[in-house]
Amino acid sequence: MAQDYTQLATDIIKYVGGPSNINKVIHCISRLRFYLKDETKADNAKLTNLNGVAGAIYNAGLGQYQVVIGPAVEDVYDAVIAQLGDDVVDDAATREVVEATQAQAKAARPTNLWGWIVRGFQLLIGTITGSMIPIIGLLAASGILKGFLTLFTSNLHWIDTKSTTFVIINAMGDSTFYFLPILVGYTAAKQLHSEPITVAAIAGVLVHPSIAALWAAPTKGMATLLGIPLNATFFGLPIHIPQYTYSIFPIIFAAWLARPVGNWLKKVLPLSLRSIFQPLFTLFIVASVVLVLMGPVISMISAGFAAVINFLVTANEAIAGLVLGAFYQTLVIFGLHWMIVPIVSNDIAMTGHSVLNGLINFTMIAQAAGALAVWAKSKRADIKGLAMAGALSGFAGVTEPAMYGINLKYGHVFWMSSIGSAVGCFVAGLFHIDMFGFSGSLIGFPSFFSAQNPNNIWIYLIASVITIVVSFTCVYLWGFSDADLDKVKGAQKKNVFKATA
Numbered sequence: 001m002a003q004d005y006t007q008l009a010t011d012i013i014k015y016v017g018g019p020s021n022i023n024k025v026i027h028c029i030s031r032l033r034f035y036l037k038d039e040t041k042a043d044n045a046k047l048t049n050l051n052g053v054a055g056a057i058y059n060a061g062l063g064q065y066q067v068v069i070g071p072a073v074e075d076v077y078d079a080v081i082a083q084l085g086d087d088v089v090d091d092a093a094t095r096e097v098v099e100a101t102q103a104q105a106k107a108a109r110p111t112n113l114w115g116w117i118v119r120g121f122q123l124l125i126g127t128i129t130g131s132m133i134p135i136i137g138l139l140a141a142s143g144i145l146k147g148f149l150t151l152f153t154s155n156l157h158w159i160d161t162k163s164t165t166f167v168i169i170n171a172m173g174d175s176t177f178y179f180l181p182i183l184v185g186y187t188a189a190k191q192l193h194s195e196p197i198t199v200a201a202i203a204g205v206l207v208h209p210s211i212a213a214l215w216a217a218p219t220k221g222m223a224t225l226l227g228i229p230l231n232a233t234f235f236g237l238p239i240h241i242p243q244y245t246y247s248i249f250p251i252i253f254a255a256w257l258a259r260p261v262g263n264w265l266k267k268v269l270p271l272s273l274r275s276i277f278q279p280l281f282t283l284f285i286v287a288s289v290v291l292v293l294m295g296p297v298i299s300m301i302s303a304g305f306a307a308v309i310n311f312l313v314t315a316n317e318a319i320a321g322l323v324l325g326a327f328y329q330t331l332v333i334f335g336l337h338w339m340i341v342p343i344v345s346n347d348i349a350m351t352g353h354s355v356l357n358g359l360i361n362f363t364m365i366a367q368a369a370g371a372l373a374v375w376a377k378s379k380r381a382d383i384k385g386l387a388m389a390g391a392l393s394g395f396a397g398v399t400e401p402a403m404y405g406i407n408l409k410y411g412h413v414f415w416m417s418s419i420g421s422a423v424g425c426f427v428a429g430l431f432h433i434d435m436f437g438f439s440g441s442l443i444g445f446p447s448f449f450s451a452q453n454p455n456n457i458w459i460y461l462i463a464s465v466i467t468i469v470v471s472f473t474c475v476y477l478w479g480f481s482d483a484d485l486d487k488v489k490g491a492q493k494k495n496v497f498k499a500t501a
Helices: 006-015 044-048 073-084 091-107 113-155 164-178 180-192 196-206 209-216 249-268 271-315 317-333 341-351 355-377 381-395 400-407 413-430 442-448 456-479 483-487
Strands: 022-027 031-036 055-059 064-068 232-234 237-239
Touching (some): 006 073, 022 091, 031 073, 044 055, 113 164, 113 249, 113 400, 113 442, 164 180, 180 196, 180 249, 196 271, 232 271, 249 271, 271 317, 271 355, 317 355, 317 400, 317 413, 341 355, 355 381, 355 400, 355 413, 355 456, 381 400, 413 456, 442 456
Antiparallel strands (some): 022 031, 031 064
8 A cells, every 4th residue: 555645744744844945856776865954843843753754854964954864755756745745856866866876875785694694683683673763652551561460470479360350450551562563563664655554454463362362272293394393384385373462573574565465556556446455465375484484484593593502501500601691682683482381381491490491581570670771871761761660670571672672772782682682591500499389580589489409599690780780880980871872863764775875
């Protein structure tokens, strides 16, 4: 379905000072470039907050007020011209600047494989954080609610886990995470200029109860691929359906793929059929690709990581803690941790405890401590509020608000936090930490009490303090400053289609 940019064009015209303030408008491959009578009339803050605008800046050298749009710039330009009229058009200048910025973009491309990998990773992280920013507050609130529910059930025993009160409150806290692919699908589609409603519908397929049931069903006796059970078929092709709830990477991939698929359908479908069949075919094609391709790929990669981690935990708990502490939250970003979760579940179900879960616990504490350091160091009220919400949620066992709202977005907060995580996990592994429940981070401290090993709770407390101190110190000294805020301004709207301009 073609996106209507009329309202966006109206808002842009309004916030650059209105039609009477505009002499000429041209565009390059990612920006609208206005020649204004008075550039001080442009409202930079309101422009940058518009959905569809990735930034705005006045280039004094060129005498242009530039509004960063991205790949939809031509469509937005056409909508602007439709409202202003042809008097502001300068086709020759537009062709010249498009050719110049295309040459600039080509020159800025990496010249080797490592350069492309780094650039791709930076764009991917920018897209992930930008897609998550609109729902960070909701994630933080849900994480804190889940933390309180754990406190009132497992710790204080004020609420019976078999009661309908628990069921209702648990649904309130869990709904954001269970339906996270739908929320992220919508925001990612807006960022990547796909059709948001169509991508949200694709996400609905991934978390549909019947799809979730395929993952949850017993797999004994099924055919496997590199140890991964092929628990479904699609037109006779054996495939693996993993756990898609709580995941974000598959639906961001879907949002990326939906744009070229939708644009191609827009070209080949007759106008009279487009409104129905473009979203229909986009949903079918993209959902099929995600289910057939992403499920097996993610599952095989995560199974490999799980096998390595399980081997390390068995062979040397301290080394396992070092590796797990450094990289576990990176696995979470890409949804590659789901093959580790069954190992934890099986450990607890069979033995009543899990060393692996005990180590994972400190990776959550570290990310929360990193966000806390940002709160302590920043002088910006909005950042301090977001960082504190992320820290509280992380200490309550839900790291997404801290990771996507702060740690991945600003400077080296995530990696500095991971140093503290590695140190804390190493210490915990060195003294043979164990865990006797699922609930982790600071809110899950009762899971570390053990009648057989009274020292276990002290190991937990010592390792937690070390994790917090190292993560906090690394982030405070080397991972963040308020200057980083300017460097990533507009990063929440950055996407993998954005061109250099």
